[in-house]
Amino acid sequence: MLELYHNINSVCAQKVRVALKEKGQEAKEHLLTLQGDQNDPAYMKLNPNGVVPTLDHDGAIVIDSNVITEYIDEVAPDHSFTPEDAVARARMRALMHFIDEMPAAAVRVPTFNLAFLPSFQKMGSQAFSEMAESKPLRREFMLTMGQTGFPKHEMDAALARMRRTYERMDAEIEKSGGPWLLGKTITLADVAVMPSLVRIHDLGLADWQDLPRVGTWFDNIRAQPAFKPTFYHGSLLSERFPHLREKAQA
Ligand SMILES: N[C@@H](CCC(=O)N[C@@H](CS)C(=O)NCC(=O)O)C(=O)O
Numbered sequence: 001m002l003e004l005y006h007n008i009n010s011v012c013a014q015k016v017r018v019a020l021k022e023k024g025q026e027a028k029e030h031l032l033t034l035q036g037d038q039n040d041p042a043y044m045k046l047n048p049n050g051v052v053p054t055l056d057h058d059g060a061i062v063i064d065s066n067v068i069t070e071y072i073d074e075v076a077p078d079h080s081f082t083p084e085d086a087v088a089r090a091r092m093r094a095l096m097h098f099i100d101e102m103p104a105a106a107v108r109v110p111t112f113n114l115a116f117l118p119s120f121q122k123m124g125s126q127a128f129s130e131m132a133e134s135k136p137l138r139r140e141f142m143l144t145m146g147q148t149g150f151p152k153h154e155m156d157a158a159l160a161r162m163r164r165t166y167e168r169m170d171a172e173i174e175k176s177g178g179p180w181l182l183g184k185t186i187t188l189a190d191v192a193v194m195p196s197l198v199r200i201h202d203l204g205l206a207d208w209q210d211l212p213r214v215g216t217w218f219d220n221i222r223a224q225p226a227f228k229p230t231f232y233h234g235s236l237l238s239e240r241f242p243h244l245r246e247k248a249q250a
Pocket of ligand 1: 010011012034050051052063065066138
């Protein structure tokens with residue numbers, strides 16, 4: 001049996017949910033609020049990074065969203081998201097590393113500044129620093145954000161990194177002939193980058209209007225059968241936070 005520990009707004013978990021749904025795999029869901037439960041000792045035994053998602057497959061624990069999607073693709077090989085050709089597989093994995101390093105990291109800055117900061121601002125300073133210090137993976141990120149938010153130069157740098165991601169996607173689609181990053185077949189690289197673009201679009205900051213190949217890619221991925229069941233109501237931050245609603249792009 002598959003069990004998934006996740007949070008509906010988590011971009012990292014959304015890619016795993018899409019992979020499970022596309023492959024018709026049911027997983028028992030354990031929803032975390034991410035308001036401290038990710039650092040509970042019982043959960044940290046499963047995921048010592050104190051983050052979601054975590055997959056439990058009959059007691060075998062798999063962590064890290066890209067590793068989890070590769071794992072699911074291996075254990076449920078029908079409708080594979082992994083190219084058979086070793087060179088294409090290597091290209092897919094290289095893109096997944098790029099995605100982890102660039103958009104997956106960059107998108108956190110506008111996400112926290114625009115969506116989560118107001119709730120951190122309501123905390124006392126002692127409670128905020130204790131919460132930040134308790135995070136194995138994101139301690140420095142939280143301390144840099146502090147209770148005043150990331151400064152403009154950090155926001156600009158994050159958005160520039162997002163922009164370089166769309167340009168890289170555009171170049172990959174042009175090279176492969178599209179419509180997906182690696183050509184005719186959707187792969188785990190498309191799945192990996194999708195939630196970061198959905199997030200930035202939801203925050204009203206999508207900036208790929210001059211890159212029609214990326215616009216078409218975005219429309220295509222949102223038309224995939226697994227998309228709607230994954231992004232059920234409440235999954236987008238604009239559905240959770242009223243102050244984001246007027247910015248979200250249609
Ligand atoms: N590289 C990890 C990152 C996971 C991650 O950052 N998860 C976020 C949600 S998208 C989280 O659980 N944050 C909780 C926290 O920072 O305390 C993965 O891809 O699984």
